[in-house]
Amino acid sequence: MSSSGWILAVCLVVLEGGRYAVWAEEGSGSERNCSAIPPYLPPTAVNTTLRLRDLRASMIPLNISAYIIPATDAHLSEYIAPRDARLAWMSGFTGSAGTAVITQNKAVLWTDSRYWIQAERQMDCNWELQRDASVRSITNWLILEIPEGDQVGFDPFLFSVDIFDVYNTNLTPAGRILKSIPDNLVDKIWTDRPPLPPDNPTRLPDSVIERTWPTKVDQIRAQISDNPYKPTAVLLSALDETAWLFNLRGNDIPFNPFFYSYTLLSMDEIWLFVHTERMTEELKVYLNTSCYHSYCVQLLEYSSVRSYLQSYLQRSGVRVWVGTEYTNQALYELITPEDKLLTSTYSPVLTTKSVKDATEQRILKEAHVRDAVAVMQLLMWLEKKVPEGTENELTAAHFVDQCRSKQKNSRGPSFETISASGPNAALAHYSPSNETARKLSVSEMYLVDSGGQYLDGTTDITRTVHWGKPTDFQKEAYTRVLMGNIEISRTVFPAGTRGVNMEMLGRRALWEVGLNYGHGTGHGVGNYFGVHEWPVGFQSNNIPFQEGMFTSIEPGYYKENDFGIRIEDIAVTVPATTKYGNNYLTFETVSLVPYDRKLINTSLLSPEQLHWLNKYYETIRSVVGHELERQGLKEEYDWMMKHTAPFLTAGASAVISSVTLLVTVLPSVLLHNLL
Ligand SMILES: *[C@@H]1O[C@H](CO)[C@@H](O)[C@H](O)[C@H]1NC(C)=O
Ligand SMILES: *[C@@H]1O[C@H](CO)[C@@H](O)[C@H](O)[C@H]1NC(C)=O
Ligand SMILES: *[C@@H]1O[C@H](CO)[C@@H](O)[C@H](O)[C@H]1NC(C)=O
Ligand SMILES: *[C@@H]1O[C@H](CO)[C@@H](O)[C@H](O)[C@H]1NC(C)=O
Ligand SMILES: *[C@@H]1O[C@H](CO)[C@@H](O)[C@H](O)[C@H]1NC(C)=O
Ligand SMILES: *[C@@H]1O[C@H](CO)[C@@H](O)[C@H](O)[C@H]1NC(C)=O
Numbered sequence: 066m067s068s069s070g071w072i073l074a075v076c077l078v079v080l081e082g083g084r085y086a087v088w089a090e091e092g093s094g095s096e097r098n099c100s101a102i103p104p105y106l107p108p109t110a111v112n113t114t115l116r117l118r119d120l121r122a123s124m125i126p127l128n129i130s131a132y133i134i135p136a137t138d139a140h141l142s143e144y145i146a147p148r149d150a151r152l153a154w155m156s157g158f159t160g161s162a163g164t165a166v167i168t169q170n171k172a173v174l175w176t177d178s179r180y181w182i183q184a185e186r187q188m189d190c191n192w193e194l195q196r197d198a199s200v201r202s203i204t205n206w207l208i209l210e211i212p213e214g215d216q217v218g219f220d221p222f223l224f225s226v227d228i229f230d231v232y233n234t235n236l237t238p239a240g241r242i243l244k245s246i247p248d249n250l251v252d253k254i255w256t257d258r259p260p261l262p263p264d265n266p267t268r269l270p271d272s273v274i275e276r277t278w279p280t281k282v283d284q285i286r287a288q289i290s291d292n293p294y295k296p297t298a299v300l301l302s303a304l305d306e307t308a309w310l311f312n313l314r315g316n317d318i319p320f321n322p323f324f325y326s327y328t329l330l331s332m333d334e335i336w337l338f339v340h341t342e343r344m345t346e347e348l349k350v351y352l353n354t355s356c357y358h359s360y361c362v363q364l365l366e367y368s369s370v371r372s373y374l375q376s377y378l379q380r381s382g383v384r385v386w387v388g389t390e391y392t393n394q395a396l397y398e399l400i401t402p403e404d405k406l407l408t409s410t411y412s413p414v415l416t417t418k419s420v421k422d423a424t425e426q427r428i429l430k431e432a433h434v435r436d437a438v439a440v441m442q443l444l445m446w447l448e449k450k451v452p453e454g455t456e457n458e459l460t461a462a463h464f465v466d467q468c469r470s471k472q473k474n475s476r477g478p479s480f481e482t483i484s485a486s487g488p489n490a491a492l493a494h495y496s497p498s499n500e501t502a503r504k505l506s507v508s509e510m511y512l513v514d515s516g517g518q519y520l521d522g523t524t525d526i527t528r529t530v531h532w533g534k535p536t537d538f539q540k541e542a543y544t545r546v547l548m549g550n551i552e553i554s555r556t557v558f559p560a561g562t563r564g565v566n567m568e569m570l571g572r573r574a575l576w577e578v579g580l581n582y583g584h585g586t587g588h589g590v591g592n593y594f595g596v597h598e599w600p601v602g603f604q605s606n607n608i609p610f611q612e613g614m615f616t617s618i619e620p621g622y623y624k625e626n627d628f629g630i631r632i633e634d635i636a637v638t639v640p641a642t643t644k645y646g647n648n649y650l651t652f653e654t655v656s657l658v659p660y661d662r663k664l665i666n667t668s669l670l671s672p673e674q675l676h677w678l679n680k681y682y683e684t685i686r687s688v689v690g691h692e693l694e695r696q697g698l699k700e701e702y703d704w705m706m707k708h709t710a711p712f713l714t715a716g717a718s719a720v721i722s723s724v725t726l727l728v729t730v731l732p733s734v735l736l737h738n739l740l
Pocket of ligand 1: 098099100101102
């Protein structure tokens with residue numbers, strides 16, 4: 066699901082950092098040159114002349130001067146199916162983030178620095194590239210380009226209520242009018258649009274479920290009836306909301322096991338909007354579709370959601386509750402007059418889903434133990450292979466995917482692996498391709514951020530390693546990133562504390578020496594679900610922490626054109642025993658893979674941090690050690706034991722830190738003499 070905030074934050078780093086690193090090894094001849102005569106187009110560019118002609122023709126009868134094409138789907142998904150890749154088909158540009166605007170004489174793409182060079186390779190000279198990807202930049206362009214009073218068309222299915230608001234707030238005062246066009250104009254001219262993905266939704270096995278779907282329906286209905294604003298129904302628009310409610314999974318979009326769906330849930334009815342031909346007899350029985358009381362699901366065609374919502378709204382006394390971050394404008398705009406509408410940032414399903422039940426907690430932790438085996442296999446293999454000079458970023462990414470696929474309940478990767486060496490890792494979100502894959506070498510740092518889907522859980526972990534001699538600066542930066550990770554992980558806080566109020570703990574050790582990172586510090590994860598599961602995390606729009614929430618903790622540091630460090634673990638909030646208070650929480654780290662010892666300078670760690678680290682390593686030894694034995698992985702077991710040897714404990718480290726103290730208090734003149 067779209068963790069837009071987190072992704073946006075990542076883009077910040079990218080904007081600041083190493084924009085030339087990704088494609089630098091390739092000659093510039095493969096980018097288009099529209100000022101050459103005739104224009105130079107690389108073989109990777111797509112001729113968009115005819116599609117633009119057709120789209121422009123379809124704009125005229127609608128009386129719109131511009132048409133906006135975002136890169137998302139009707140559920141604001143983080144990953145989209147090929148049939149929703151409208152921006153890519155129109156422009157040729159296949160990057161995951163971007164927005165296009167088409168007028169009668171211009172076609173413009175906005176995307177962030179990760180994708181500028183890719184756009185120059187994939188677009189023909191019909192297209193202009195704008196490098197500031199903010200909504201403000203798009204609306205400013207529209208105001209300059211089209212006259213006051215003119216209309217700007219958009220597909221309301223592809224805008225969240227909140228994003229629409231930003232466009233509207235910028236354009237309306239300038240007298241440019243947004244015109245909602247629910248029939249997508251690209252779809253009308255896209256003759257070879259990919260079909261609906263073929264797989265039917267499936268139900269989760271009972272072994273991974275504690276709450277049946279009627280129990281979940283009860284939980285949400287209780288919140289409807291307790292709400293003082295008296296809503297009569299909840300509308301669910303994000304794909305994970307419906308999948309969660311009914312304990313169903315699907316295969317419509319990459320990486321996330323979701324299926325196209327909406328749900329309208331009232332106190333006594335349940336309407337599920339899906340591609341009904343994909344609902345098997347078994348699912349119909351499971352969902353109780355052939356009855357009409359309050360625990361019977363009425364199956365309705367996916368495409369009828371607008372007309373059905375409209376007919377519901379015609380009833381008297383109804384009020385529909387929607388979460389504005391994940392409801393699309395196409396449904397929201399129907400809910401009039403205002404007394405039929407109740408909004409909150411997140412739907413009650415998203416907030417309820419964020420707290421895992423006991424079964425979900427247990428199996429998600431178990432999935433992380435098997436996942437740790439796969440990641441250790443990668444790290445052990447790289448330690449052997451990299452000195453031979455045979456591996457690159459892509460072969461490493463494939464290797465970890467393969468290791469995961471051998472683990473029980475594996476269902477593929479949970480996102481595209483970030484496998485980045487040297488300067489490529491300075492781009493926080495870089496994934497290798499055939500053109501860019503960098504050879505792995507003992508003289509560079511390497512960052513691998515990867516995760517798996519398992520029937521019982523979703524994982525996401527980042528480790529950064531060096532196989533040769535790291536510099537003192539690399540060691541210090543790595544240690545300070547680790548200190549940030551540990552400081553958040555070991556924090557004790559009152560239940561209900563917001564992540565944003567703890568976030569600086571992850572940055573403090575870096576800030577002390579004037580270092581920082583430009584992305585978010587964590588996000589929720591699901592049970593065989595989204596890997597970036599909103600609304601848990603450390604940003605201002607995340608909800609307060611309660612017991613049973615899982616979040617990533619992932620501080621980092623990126624040095625432009627040189628290296629990147631990120632240390633990411635998943636942790637669950639658990640009760641903490643405190644001397645005086647009740648109802649305090651702390652984190653228990655469930656990702657169980659050792660850090661790179663070579664990069665840790667223990668004399669920077671406080672005794673408490675060192676104690677935490679040693680405890681963590683003890684846990685790895687007992688929990689993953691047991692699993693490695695069970696799987697008969699002797700070599701991996703020895704590797705793990707070597708890498709989790711205890712660090713010098715408090716007494717020994719106290720000696721080191723008092724020596725450090727002594728040196729720092731010496732007058733600098735004396736220090737110079739000593740050196
Ligand atoms: C594009 O072509 C023009 C005209 O031939 C040339 O002057 C310019 O250097 C080229 N630009 C790039 C980036 O290759
Ligand atoms: C793109 O296609 C159009 C229409 O088929 C054709 O007229 C034009 O020459 C093509 N442009 C290029 C650069 O090949
Ligand atoms: C087209 O839109 C403009 C600007 O909103 C409006 O003035 C004009 O009347 C519209 N024309 C038609 C035919 O609807
Ligand atoms: C399905 O409906 C039947 C009767 O129509 C009811 O007895 C049963 O409890 C329902 N099943 C669920 C899971 O609610
Ligand atoms: C990358 O190269 C390999 C080997 O040449 C090839 O099999 C693979 O399809 C390529 N992948 C992409 C995404 O181009
Ligand atoms: C470890 O950190 C201490 C304190 O900053 C520093 O004096 C020492 O040189 C560092 N050691 C290494 C091996 O980098």
